[in-house]
Amino acid sequence: xHAHAHTQIWETVTSSFASFIHGVRPxxxxxxxxxxxxxxxLDSIGVGLVGSTTRVFNIALRYCQLxxxxxxxxxxxxxxxxxxxxxxxxxxxxxxxxxxxDDTWHPATHPSGAVLPALxxxxxxxxxxxxxxxxxxxxxxxxxxxVQGRLMRFSTEAHNxxxxxxxxxxxxxxxxxxxxxxxxxxNETQCAHALAIAASLAGAxxxxxxxxxxxxxxxxxxxxxxxxALLAARGMEASPLILDDIxxxxxxxxxxxxxxxxxxxxxxxxxxxxxxxxxVAFKRFPAHLGMHWIVDAAMSAxxxxxxxxxxxxxxxxxxxxxxxxVSKYINRPFPESEHQARHSFQFNxxxxxxxGEVGLNSFTDGCIHRRELMELLAKVLVEHPEDNLANFDxxxxxxxxxLENGDVLTGRCDTFYGHWRKPLSRESLLKxxxxxxxxxxxxxxxxxxxxxxxxxxxLPDSSQLASSLRFFPQKD
Amino acid sequence: FFPQTVTENFAxxxxxxxxxxxxxxxxxxxxxxxLDTLGVGLLGTSTExxxxxxxxxxxxxxxxxxxxxxxxxxxxxxxxxxxxxxxxxxxxxxDDTWHPATHPSGAVLPALxxxxxxxxxxxxxxxxxxxxxxxxxxxVQGRLMCFSNEASYxxxxxxxxxxxxxxxxxxxxxxxxxxDQFKxxxxLAVAASYAGAxxxxxxxxxxxxxxxxxxxxxxxATxxxxxxxxxxxxxxxxxxxxxxxxxxxNPRFLPTLQSYSWLLDxxxVAIKRFPAHLGTHWVADxxxxxxxxxxxxxxxxxxxxxxxxxxxVPDVRYVNRPFPNSEHEARHSFQFAxxxxxxxGSISIQSxxxxxISRPELKELLSKTKLxxxxxxxxxxxxxxxxxxxxxxxGKVFSERCDTFYGHWRKPLSTEDLKKxxxxxxxxxxxxxxxxxxxETVDNLEKVEDCFVLSAFxxxxxxxxxxxxxxLP
Numbered sequence: 001x002h003a004h005a006h007t008q009i010w011e012t013v014t015s016s017f018a019s020f021i022h023g024v025r026p027x028x029x030x031x032x033x034x035x036x037x038x039x040x041x042l043d044s045i046g047v048g049l050v051g052s053t054t055r056v057f058n059i060a061l062r063y064c065q066l067x068x069x070x071x072x073x074x075x076x077x078x079x080x081x082x083x084x085x086x087x088x089x090x091x092x093x094x095x096x097x098x099x100x101x102d103d104t105w106h107p108a109t110h111p112s113g114a115v116l117p118a119l120x121x122x123x124x125x126x127x128x129x130x131x132x133x134x135x136x137x138x139x140x141x142x143x144x145x146x147v148q149g150r151l152m153r154f155s156t157e158a159h160n161x162x163x164x165x166x167x168x169x170x171x172x173x174x175x176x177x178x179x180x181x182x183x184x185x186x187n188e189t190q191c192a193h194a195l196a197i198a199a200s201l202a203g204a205x206x207x208x209x210x211x212x213x214x215x216x217x218x219x220x221x222x223x224x225x226x227x228x229a230l231l232a233a234r235g236m237e238a239s240p241l242i243l244d245d246i247x248x249x250x251x252x253x254x255x256x257x258x259x260x261x262x263x264x265x266x267x268x269x270x271x272x273x274x275x276x277x278x279x280v281a282f283k284r285f286p287a288h289l290g291m292h293w294i295v296d297a298a299m300s301a302x303x304x305x306x307x308x309x310x311x312x313x314x315x316x317x318x319x320x321x322x323x324x325x326v327s328k329y330i331n332r333p334f335p336e337s338e339h340q341a342r343h344s345f346q347f348n349x350x351x352x353x354x355x356g357e358v359g360l361n362s363f364t365d366g367c368i369h370r371r372e373l374m375e376l377l378a379k380v381l382v383e384h385p386e387d388n389l390a391n392f393d394x395x396x397x398x399x400x401x402x403l404e405n406g407d408v409l410t411g412r413c414d415t416f417y418g419h420w421r422k423p424l425s426r427e428s429l430l431k432x433x434x435x436x437x438x439x440x441x442x443x444x445x446x447x448x449x450x451x452x453x454x455x456x457x458x459l460p461d462s463s464q465l466a467s468s469l470r471f472f473p474q475k476d
Numbered sequence: 477f478f479p480q481t482v483t484e485n486f487a488x489x490x491x492x493x494x495x496x497x498x499x500x501x502x503x504x505x506x507x508x509x510x511l512d513t514l515g516v517g518l519l520g521t522s523t524e525x526x527x528x529x530x531x532x533x534x535x536x537x538x539x540x541x542x543x544x545x546x547x548x549x550x551x552x553x554x555x556x557x558x559x560x561x562x563x564x565x566x567x568x569x570x571d572d573t574w575h576p577a578t579h580p581s582g583a584v585l586p587a588l589x590x591x592x593x594x595x596x597x598x599x600x601x602x603x604x605x606x607x608x609x610x611x612x613x614x615x616v617q618g619r620l621m622c623f624s625n626e627a628s629y630x631x632x633x634x635x636x637x638x639x640x641x642x643x644x645x646x647x648x649x650x651x652x653x654x655x656d657q658f659k660x661x662x663x664l665a666v667a668a669s670y671a672g673a674x675x676x677x678x679x680x681x682x683x684x685x686x687x688x689x690x691x692x693x694x695x696x697a698t699x700x701x702x703x704x705x706x707x708x709x710x711x712x713x714x715x716x717x718x719x720x721x722x723x724x725x726n727p728r729f730l731p732t733l734q735s736y737s738w739l740l741d742x743x744x745v746a747i748k749r750f751p752a753h754l755g756t757h758w759v760a761d762x763x764x765x766x767x768x769x770x771x772x773x774x775x776x777x778x779x780x781x782x783x784x785x786x787x788x789v790p791d792v793r794y795v796n797r798p799f800p801n802s803e804h805e806a807r808h809s810f811q812f813a814x815x816x817x818x819x820x821g822s823i824s825i826q827s828x829x830x831x832x833i834s835r836p837e838l839k840e841l842l843s844k845t846k847l848x849x850x851x852x853x854x855x856x857x858x859x860x861x862x863x864x865x866x867x868x869x870x871g872k873v874f875s876e877r878c879d880t881f882y883g884h885w886r887k888p889l890s891t892e893d894l895k896k897x898x899x900x901x902x903x904x905x906x907x908x909x910x911x912x913x914x915x916e917t918v919d920n921l922e923k924v925e926d927c928f929v930l931s932a933f934x935x936x937x938x939x940x941x942x943x944x945x946x947x948l949p
Contacts, residue, residue, distance in 0.1 A: 059703045063696075164720040169669065197682050200638070200673035201689065207717035208669050213707035216669055216700075231685075236528050238682035242674070248793035250633040251676030329716070 014243040016263035017150075018192035020271075021143055021178050026135045026457075028271045029142060034457065036275050037142050039429055040103055042453045043282050044112040045076075045469065046436035047102045050360070051095030052077035053439055056212050060094045060219065073121040077440035079470045085121040086223045086230070089176075092117035094219035097168070099286035099360075100342045101436075102218070106278055106393050106420065107152040107159045107167075108289075113218040114172025115144035115179045118226040120466040122180050132183055134459030142273060144179025147195075148172060149274035150264055151243075155256040161290070161327045161390040162206055169204035169217040170255045176225020177232075186233055196238030198228035199252050209329050210343035279420040281392070282429060285358040287341075290330050291348040292416040293397030294322060298352035300411030301399040308409060312353070314372065316403050320380045322349055323398035325390040334377060338363040349399055350376040441469075482727040483712040486619075487661035489730045490612055490647050495604050497736045498611060503922065505740050506611050508894055509572055511918045512747050513581040514545070514934065515901035516571045519825070520564030521546040522904060525681050529563045529688065542590040543931045546905035554590040558645075558695050561586035562688035566637070568751035568825070569807045570901075571687070575743055575858045575885065576621040576628045576636075577754075583641030583690035584613035584648045591649050591695060593931050603917070603924030605652065611738065613648025617641060618739035619730060620712075624722040630755070630792050630855040631675055638673035638686040639721045645694020646701075653702060665707025667697035668718050678794050679808035744885040746857070747894060750823040752806070755795050756813035758862035759787060762878035763817035766864050769874045770818070777819055779837050781868050785845040787814045788863040790855040799842055803828040814864055815841040906936050 029037075051057055052075070061075065064087040073088030075081050076095050083091065096102050096113035105111050119140055123132060132140070148171040152158040158167065177198035181191045201224035204217045242251040243261050253259035265271060281289060306312055324331070324345050332344035341347045341363050350373055351362045361367060388395055400410040415421045417428075424432070430450065437446045449468055452459060459465065520526055521544075530544070533556035541551035545561050552560065565571050565582035574580050588609055592601045617640040621627040627636065646667035650660045670693035673686045711717040712727050719725035731737050746754060770777050789795075789810050797809035806812045806828050815838055816827050826832060853860055863877040880886045889897070895915060902911040913933045917924055924930075 056705065059700060059705045062703055063700055163716055196677060196680070197685070200635075200677045200682055200686060203672035203720075204669035205711075205714075205717050205720035207708040207711055207714045207720075208665060211665070211707045212705055213666050213669055216666070216705075220670065231528065234528050234531055236525070236681060236685075238680045239676040242676050246676060246793070248632055248791075249676055249678070250674045252674060254633045254672070254674035254676075 012241055012244050013261040013263050014192055014195065014241055017147065017178070017195060017243055018188045020264040021147070021182055021191040022186070022188040024139065024143060024182075024271060026139045029139060030273070030276055033142060033273045033275045034138065036279055037138060037145065038453055038456055039282070040112045040145070040280055041116060041141060041456070042433055042450065043103055043429060044096055044116045045449060045453070046433035047099070048076045048092055048096040048113070048117070049441060049469065050101070050436035050439045051098035054095070054098040056098050056215050057091065057095045060091050060216070064091055073124045074466045074470050076469050085125045086227050089117040089121040089226050090219045090223035092120065093222035094215040097215040097218035099363075100214075100288055101283055101286035103280040103282055104289045104392065105149065105280045108161055108392055109148060109152065109167035109171055110218060111145050111148050111172070111175065111280065114148070114168050114221040114225070115141055115175050116222070118176045118180050118222040119144070119183055120469070122183050122226060123463040124466050126184075126463070131461045131463050134456040134462050136183065137459070137462035137465070138456050140179045140183040142275065143182040144175040145275055146273050147178040148175035149278070151252070154261045155259050157257055159391055161325070161392070164206060165255050166204050166206050166209055166214070166217050168221050170202050172218060172221030173198045173202040173225045173228070174252070176222045177228040178225075180226045180229035181232065184229060184233055186229065190232045192240060193236060193238050194229040194232035196240070196242035197231050197236055198225050199242050200238065201225075201228060203255055206329060210332070210340050212337075212339055214339065279423060281419045282424050282432070284418050284424075284432070286360060286363065287348055287358065288330050288343045289392055290324070290327065290395065291342070291345065291358070292418060293395060293413045294324060294345050294349045294399065295352040295358050296413035296416040297397040297399040297411040298349040299356065300413065301401050301409055302353050302356060302411070304409040304411060305401055314354070314376055317376075317379060317401050318404045319402040320349065320353070320376065321383060321400040321402060322346065322380060323383045323385050323388060323400070325388045325395045326384045327390045331382060333380065335368065338365070338368065341368050345382070346377055346380045350380065353399075481710050481713045482729055483661055483664060483710050484657075485729045486616065486647075486664060486712055487657045489733060489736075490616065490651055490660045491655070491657045492733045493608065493612055493651070493736065495608050497733070498608060499738065499741055502611060502738045502740045503607065505744055506607060506614065507918050507921055508747070509581045509614070509745055510585060510610065510921070511898050511915065512572055512894060513565055513585050514914055514918070515898035516568065517561055517565040517582075517586070518546050518905050518934070519570065519901035520567035520684075523564070523567040525567050525684050526560065526564050529560050529685070533560055542593040543935045545934045546936055548936045554594045555692050555696055558587040558590040559688045559692040561590065562691035563684045566684040566687035568828075569683075569753055570748055570751035572745040572747055573754045573857065574618065574745045575856075576618075577630055577857055578617060578621065578636035578640055579687060580614045580617050580641070580644065580745065582687040583617070583637050583645050583694065584610055587645045587649050587691040587695040588613070588652055589931055589934070591652055592927055600926045601652065603921035603927050606927045607921050609648045609652040611740065612651040613644040614740060615738055616647040617644035618743070620718065623718070623727050624724050626722055626724060628856055630790070630857070632793075633675060634721050635673050635675050635678055635683070635686050637690050639671045641687060641690030642671040642694045642697075643667050643718070645691050646697040647694075649695050649698040650701070653698060655698070655702060659701050661709055662706045663698045663701040665709065665711035666700055666705055667694050668711050669707065670694075670697060671718075672721055675794060679797070679805050681804055683804065744888060746884045747889050747897070749883045749889075749897070751825055751828065752813060752823065753795050753808045754857055755789065755792055755860065756807075756810060756823070757881040757883060758860060758878045759789065759810050759813040759864065760817040760823045761881040762862045762864040762876045763814045764821055765878070766866060766874055766876035767818050767821055770866065779819065779841050781870075782841065782844060782866055783869045784867040785814060785818070785841065786848055786865040787811065787845060788848045788850050788853060788865075790853040790860045791849040792855050796847055798845070799839075800833065803830070803833065806833050810847055811842055811845045815845060818866070906933070910936060
């Protein structure tokens with residue numbers, strides 16, 4: 001038995017993480033953390049369900065079905081289809097990120113999609129006698145989120161919008177390994193090995209963001225983290241110093257330019273989870289987070305124009321000035337695909353100006369190539385004010401409509417609705433969930449998932465959550 | 477027609493290369509690589525790490541299936557077959573090494589063989605198809621490593637097979653499937669998102685997974701691509717693409733197909749004589765040479781008469797281990813190599829057994845050993861050397877230096893010795909017939925009509941019926 005009362009000094013950062021993963025208990029979860037993480041779980045399921053209707057999901061599913069054996073884990077929205085746990089995690093992770101509709105944290109990553117699918121899949125692989133309950137599940141989820149947050153604090157480069165490696169592919173894989181290790185109750189040594197094995201499976205370059213391959217980053221993060229934990233459970237060993245800084249032989253530091261690892265505090269009597277101090281942002285429409293500022297600013301400018309001239313008339317506009325931070329992969333004047341459109345300040349601003357909103361349908365081929373939209377896009381100029389930092393905690397968006405007659409109408413957004421400074425209300429979050437989930441599930445199923453997640457701590461068998469995500473057609 | 481991007485250029489070349497582009501030298505060298513890789517893989521199926529990944533992969537046992545080398549009792553889905561066989565190849569660090577540094581064959585061959593077994597009935601792959609695809613996979617790896625100066629040196633950040641090996645596997649499998657240019661490009665892009673494992677896991681049990689995963693993930697990228705998945709069309713051109721893995725990155729176009737010149741033509745691989753990091757091969761040769769000055773009439777070395785051992789090598793942290801605790805650490809230890817070679821005269825597979833690692837006489841020698849890093853000893857497999865100095869208690873000093881070990885590309889293994897290594901490895905899990913069968917098949921690979929025979933031998937089938945299916949003219 002460990003004596004929890006005293007603090008210990010850890011020899012290595014890696015072992016401090018292993019101890020945390022192994023030693024943290026449900027009692028360590030505060031009210032705020034429980035509440036926030038359940039919102040994340042609900043939102044993640046919703047975006048995953050709607051994501052199961054996408055083309056990229058379909059490709060991944062057809063691929064995974066080649067290897068369908070040992071099918072015990074559910075796939076979002078697909079009745080009668082089960083896959084092996086890692087492939088179920090893979091497809092569900094892809095679904096979650098398929099439309100860039102999933103949550104975003106600060107420092108920047110998409111935390112939930114990398115963790116939840118692995119846990120859902122794993123919960124279905126354990127024998128009936130050792131199925132984790134809802135509280136275990138919630139704890140494991142939070143371990144996965146917490147580890148990601150802690151890892152991102154090892155480097156100041158992580159505070160800004162990424163340029164080299166896509167963060168979910170780096171910290172997400174580690175978070176998934178940590179969460180799964182927790183759910184499977186691995187011992188401390190195995191927890192450390194799970195992290196180290198996961199590091200060898202981490203890391204995808206930013207260049208694939210804004211392409212169809214981007215969702216695979218989350219799919220693989222959650223899948224490979226699960227795999228790392230499963231390998232560790234079977235005795236696979238790796239570097240015991242993976243998180244520590246070893247000059248001349250990089251571990252996890254390989255993914256960063258500068259790297260200062262810090263040990264996690266031992267849970268002992270109280271552990272403050274990062275989620276307590278720093279909430280996530282939930283998206284209101286399926287596009288890169290940066291778009292949310294510009295859309296709110298554009299809608300504000302649009303309203304000004306409507307008040308000014310009685311209606312929204314594009315012909316009155318000579319130029320559209322966007323004041324945005326510098327970030328190459330979201331600066332696209334004429335996006336050609338839905339993936340590019342979700343990563344284009346210009347596209348999102350103009351869509352918001354034209355339609356008064358941005359939603360799921362804004363990214364269909366038909367909408368992307370509309371003549372009226374192209375005409376507006378041709379009027380866009382981009383500016384990068386020095387004070388507009390490429391950082392989700394500090395950036396702002398400004399849309400200035402320069403009219404033919406010389407007048408300028410400017411809309412600005414410092415904090416969009418859904419950002420952690422202005423979180424979605426419960427109603428708004430449920431509205432988003434219902435809208436998403438109803439694409440593939442009937443109303444009663446949708447309601448039952450909401451109830452299950454809201455009462456997660458009381459669920460006796462958490463694998464029920466996973467099995468509730470399949471579609472039950474009424475005809476059967 | 478001038479290609480707009482390096483990525484497109486790579487896709488065009490992968491797509492456009494055909495058998496007539498293969499030179500005799502390239503064919504010869506690549507067949508040696510194939511044989512050696514099969515041998516080390518077969519031997520590797522007896523390792524602990526292999527057993528663990530087998531247990532793991534069996535969870536996903538299904539109908540679609542490929543051969544697990546050395547196992548006729550079960551099969552695995554191609555992805556997992558590529559994975560476990562790749563792990564086997566690198567499990568003992570016994571596989572080939574190239575310059576710039578990577579282990580090229582283990583990332584490519586397992587993926588190709590696994591894939592070749594699950595294609596539709598009508599589609600047969602000849603030995604020449606295999607040889608071509610294999611070389612595409614090797615070539616792409618070599619070309620990618622030329623994009624960065626950092627790649628010429630023994631790695632510090634990312635383990636090269638995990639970076640270029642994954643892309644090489646994607647290229648090779650895309651070639652075997654005859655994907656069009658657009659899909660070749662997409663395969664490269666998707667593969668990039670799987671690439672990259674940190675060096676810290678070298679010298680651990682997880683290192684072999686780097687090759688296993690390179691093979692597997694490259695194959696997966698190709699499969700996803702053939703189902704229509706797309707990625708960044710400029711993946712090789714962008715710093716935020718493959719450039720993410722390097723601090724200096726200058727992508728370059730491939731030579732024109734009109735007269736393609738292969739890197740393997742200009743730069744051969746090194747084949748290892750014992751299962752340990754390449755750097756230890758210089759040490760072993762120097763130490764074994766030096767041993768002759770020390771031995772007594774009964775061929776033993778009076779290790780207590782040794783006062784000090786100095787091993788001069790380049791500064792390579794992950795091979796600097798004064799007291800290795802596991803076989804994985806021992807395979808990555810200059811010190812261990814020097815002392816074992818001094819004691820035994822040579823290093824072999826058995827040198828890394830638990831018993832031998834913990835011998836008291838070895839430990840005694842290890843405690844007398846230290847490394848030095850002369851400024852002129854660069855951490856590059858093309859330039860490094862090793863000097864071993866032994867000082868006896870009576871003050872006498874002996875010194876030997878090795879610039880090029882036997883097996884290095886400057887002094888390649890003879891055909892006999894290559895086959896001998898293969899024999900020794902393969903016979904640990906296969907029958908004599910299968911062992912001979914593989915040697916003959918690879919030797920005549922260009923003429924083999926259906927390379928399924930190779931997989932049949934690898935499985936461990938003892939039936940002589942298989943021999944007659946070899947379809948040689």
